[in-house]
Amino acid sequence: MVCCTMVRPAVAQNAATPPAARPLAEVLREVEERFGVHIACKRFAADTVMLAWADFRLRPYSLRETLDNVLLPLDLRWSGERKITVQPYEHYRRTVADGQKLLAWLGAKYADLAQWETRRRELLRDAHEKLGLEPFLKGLVARPAVHLGDKVRHDGYTTQNYALETLPGLYVSGTIYAPHTPGRHPLIVSPAGHWPGGRYRSDQQLRMATFARMGAVAVDMDIFGWGDSERQVGREAHTAPYAMQIQVLWSKAVTDWIVNSRQDIDTTRMAATGGSGGATHAMLLALVDDRFAALASVVHLVSHFDGGCPCESGRPVTLAAGGSCMPELLAAVMAPRPVLAVSDGGDWTASYPTLEYPFLKRIWGFYGAEDAVCNAHFADEKHDYGPNKRRAVYAFFARTLHLDASRADESRADVQPEPALRSFGDGELPAGALRCRAELERIIDQLEQ
Incomplete structure (x- = not known):
């Protein structure tokens, strides 16, 4: 059974139902049954997402290719083997292999102090x-x-x-x-x-x-x-x-x-x-x-x-x-x-x-x-x-x-x-102190104008 925690409505749907579409939760349940795995969805609700051409995305010979075909077009990522976690793309998280490639690419930009100082500035x-x-x-x-x-x-x-x-x-x-x-x-x-x-x-x-x-x-x-x-x-x-x-x-x-x-x-x-x-x-x-x-x-x-x-x-x-x-x-x-x-x-x-x-x-x-x-x-x-x-x-x-x-x-x-x-006692804020987020956001709006 697909387990989904914390609704994330940001995975967009088309206004009209896409062709040959099925709810993602239903597709993932089929993937579980076909490959004998457990899939947990984190930070979004799979039953709110429609997947176009769903049946054509499954690859009966490969769990990995099936998950890539089903999830990557929706900007979702997966990890694990028998227990698989699916979650939205995280802009702040990559893999160690990504880090190795990035540092190699960066390191090639400077071979000496002069080149590094140019990059540093x-x-x-x-x-x-x-x-x-x-x-x-x-x-x-x-x-x-x-x-x-x-x-x-x-x-x-x-x-x-x-x-x-x-x-x-x-x-x-x-x-x-x-x-x-x-x-x-x-x-x-x-x-x-x-x-x-x-x-x-x-x-x-x-x-x-x-x-x-x-x-x-x-x-x-x-x-x-x-x-x-x-x-x-x-x-x-x-x-x-x-x-x-x-x-x-x-x-x-x-x-x-x-x-x-x-x-x-x-x-x-x-x-x-x-x-x-x-x-x-x-x-x-x-x-x-x-x-x-x-x-x-x-x-x-x-x-x-x-x-x-x-x-x-x-x-x-x-x-x-x-x-x-x-x-x-x-x-x-x-x-x-x-x-x-x-x-x-x-x-x-x-x-x-x-x-x-x-x-x-x-x-x-x-x-x-x-x-x-x-x-x-x-x-x-x-x-x-x-x-x-x-x-x-x-x-x-x-x-x-x-x-x-x-x-x-x-x-x-x-x-x-x-x-x-604590700097302030219970129930005690100084005169003139902000008392809600909306007050702060009005100030920030003025700063950024």
């Missing part, structure tokens, strides 16, 4: 244009409202919640983790990934607190539409067409605010890190702000996956300069500055040690800086920013930002309950 110019951030930057409030919570002292560091106005009435919220020690400190900016709990989850707190104990000012922020932001625009706004631009805007606005409002930031030692979607936004932050001296990308930024959320792949930055990918953009943004890519065997980054890492090493080698890009791979681990991955990042930042590695002791960090990290 084109990539950066086009990626900025495709991101389309300029109207949002111009829309930033000139004198933003800032709401600061009380400083809370912990073992070797303090925490302080903030809410910073960005576009009129739209706040980004987060927490500043700062060391007790005097003097000028590195800054580590960490956009949150999509894991449950957002920036409130325990591993995020442990990481940020440990950065502070090691001697850095570390700042994070909510994902757009999550946390305090959800109360302003709702969770659904996170998948809106403008989510990617808002998220990058927030990273940039928070960075500028921290640098301009604090006297203890050493702007020659600024770094960004993030896991999964947070890695995308760490890289995009460095794209729009060239002050970052180091970057740690955790479980993301491969050649064959751009990130499944519109906040990562909603704007076509990987199409820059005639076609690119996350690793090449990372190189354009950061080379020859230090970069750590953390990967594992349990997600799409399993290809990193043999595919993306050699590609990056070659580009850094153009500068004579091959050792400045490194990969920490955990073959037996899965998609997370877990303890071993955090330890790799601590060691990397200790080396590149001159932090105190002896203080990378997570047992000394406090994990606070979510309410303690």
Whole structure:
């Protein structure tokens, strides 16, 4: 029996019934019976789709050819052998084989530093244009409202919640983790990934607190539409067409605010890190702000996956300069500055040690800086920013930002309950704050005119 989950009405039908047409669900049931397989449809309803000349598309001698004939004309893709999954085309997802071909094609474009620098300039110019951030930057409030919570002292560091106005009435919220020690400190900016709990989850707190104990000012922020932001625009706004631009805007606005409002930031030692979607936004932050001296990308930024959320792949930055990918953009943004890519065997980054890492090493080698890009791979681990991955990042930042590695002791960090990290109390938003997505979209419409 065909199992279909989550209706997706975007697979179009002709206004009139096409010739010799049958419902796709019916055709797939016949395919199941003929070949003894199970077919599950994800993110669309097969019984709403009509398939023209359906009977003529079946190939009794080949399951593969049958599925290709039935599904590819409908912009549907399939995977599996006895248990087959059918789903709409995903613009952000390719195969490792696709990544190999793409990196080979890209690598042939530059044989030396001069050719790479030409490509790099084109990539950066086009990626900025495709991101389309300029109207949002111009829309930033000139004198933003800032709401600061009380400083809370912990073992070797303090925490302080903030809410910073960005576009009129739209706040980004987060927490500043700062060391007790005097003097000028590195800054580590960490956009949150999509894991449950957002920036409130325990591993995020442990990481940020440990950065502070090691001697850095570390700042994070909510994902757009999550946390305090959800109360302003709702969770659904996170998948809106403008989510990617808002998220990058927030990273940039928070960075500028921290640098301009604090006297203890050493702007020659600024770094960004993030896991999964947070890695995308760490890289995009460095794209729009060239002050970052180091970057740690955790479980993301491969050649064959751009990130499944519109906040990562909603704007076509990987199409820059005639076609690119996350690793090449990372190189354009950061080379020859230090970069750590953390990967594992349990997600799409399993290809990193043999595919993306050699590609990056070659580009850094153009500068004579091959050792400045490194990969920490955990073959037996899965998609997370877990303890071993955090330890790799601590060691990397200790080396590149001159932090105190002896203080990378997570047992000394406090994990606070979510309410303690929220910038706004229950039912409390500041005067003038946006209170629905429609209000934000009216502002965005004005920005883009």
